[in-house]
Amino acid sequence: MIVAVLEHRAARFERQLDRLAATVDTAAAKIATILDWHERWFRDADFHGCLFAHGLAEFGDPDHPVFKAAVRQKNGLRARMRCQPRR
Structure with a gap:
């Protein structure tokens, strides 16, 4: 259930970031838009940390399905920050 x-x-998360990134033209603007979105999220009163980071911390075994799901998300974010398609 945690993986789901x-x-x-x-x-x-990806849909939100892709919609935001589609509103600007340059790689630098896309990165700035993504960082601005994160800043607003981090300052929200309901922010209690990143669910994916919590998953990595709680399920530290790289072979665990929760760990793998969290890594997939982090790799997708990393690709977005590089303005590359997700693999």
Whole structure:
């Protein structure tokens, strides 16, 4: 169930960031837009940390399905920050 929640949240997160990034033209503007979005999220009163980072901390075994789901999301974010398609 945890993996399903992480995958659902990752898909929602990716859609939000892709919509925001589509509003600007340059790689620098896309990165700035993504960072601005994160800043607003981090300052929100309901922010209690990153669900994916919590998953990595709680399930530290790289072979665990929760760990793998969290790594997939982090790798997707890393690719977005490089303005590359997700693999």
